[in-house]
Amino acid sequence: MRTIGLIGGMSWESSAEYYRIINQETNRRLGGVHSAQCLMYSVDFEGIKRLQHEGDWNKLAEAMREAALRLEQGGASFIVLCTNTMHRVADAIETAVSIPLLHIxxxxxxxxxxxxxxxxxxxxxxxxxxxxxxxxxxxxxxxxxxxxxxxxxxxxxxxxxxxxxxxxxxxxxxxxxxxxxxxxxxxxxxxxxxxxxxxxxxxxxxxxxxxxxxxxxxxxxxxxxxxxxxxx
Incomplete structure (x- = not known):
């Protein structure tokens, strides 16, 4: 089983749904008491929301690069960015890490x-x-x-x-x-x-x-x- 690297917190409400769905589906497929092997780096959404509405996508890209790098260093096999909007900086994530980004x-x-x-x-x-x-x-x-x-x-x-x-x-x-x-x-x-x-x-x-x-x-x-x- 590969390790899923989740960038979450945007918002945590939907990130919790990701975690639930991923684990339920992993158990459905593998049975027993199997669950997903995953890491999550969850950001503080207040700052992200402010930068989005200020249009500061450079700072947002930097924040997403840092999150992706931490997940890669932690052993993630690929990155899942748990938000649609922040795929605005998907290219920045892809160039920052050597593991794939699963684009939503x-x-x-x-x-x-x-x-x-x-x-x-x-x-x-x-x-x-x-x-x-x-x-x-x-x-x-x-x-x-x-x-x-x-x-x-x-x-x-x-x-x-x-x-x-x-x-x-x-x-x-x-x-x-x-x-x-x-x-x-x-x-x-x-x-x-x-x-x-x-x-x-x-x-x-x-x-x-x-x-x-x-x-x-x-x-x-x-x-x-x-x-x-x-x-x-």
Whole structure:
């Protein structure tokens, strides 16, 4: 079994889901009292959030490089960055360490294509929805047609993430707001919807959407188990 190196804390609410899913799936596959062999470096999200909203991606890249290096030095076989937004600095992580980074967008896109979809709606932080690091990878590496909510809806999605979900607050009115935003994406032609923030799965489930949802938290965590149990 390879050792999974998790960079977490962004937020710890979703990192806990990663840990749960990875261990449950490892036990399901191996049986007995098996669990995953993993390391987690969990950051203080307050500073990360501030730098994100200040646009200081250089400092954020430095923080992620340090976390990845600590995991590599601790014996991790590969890196799992437990957040969509911070894949904005994925290149910095990949150049800092000699072990692979399991990019969250890749297994997500592969599942979408395997299901026969090509027009996807994307929910996430404003950074993920508006910048090219995530949409661009889906489009250029995987040939997907990506639609994001309009400006007002993007603001609502973003604020609910940072004011509620990262704190573990589940508000029924926010679920209704997300349902309406998802419905508008479907009206614009989305065949499926990517939950492109690792906290959104705390709020939204399949029953909230008329088309398939692709939960990046679960997909990424299961991909990590695949990598950890892969036979050379």
């Amino acid at each position: 967008a890749d297994p997500t896109a592969e599942q979408i294509k395997a299901a026969g979809f090509h027009r996807v709606g994307l929910l996430g932080t404003a950074f993920t929805m508006e910048q090219d690091f995530y949409k661009g990878r889906l489009q250029q590496h995987h040939g997907l047609d990506v639609t994001v909510p309009d400006e007002d809806d993007r603001r609502v999605v973003h604020e609910i993430i940072y004011k509620e979900l990262v704190l573990g607050k589940i508000v029924p009115e926010s679920r209704q707001a997300y349902r309406a935003i998802i419905a508008r994406l479907i009206e614009r032609g989305a065949q499926c919807v990517i939950l492109g923030c690792t906290e959104i799965m705390l709020l939204v489930s399949d029953e909230d959407c008329a088309v398939p949802l692709f939960d990046t938290t679960t997909i990424h965590a299961l991909a990590a188990v695949n990598e950890a149990l892969k036979v050379d």
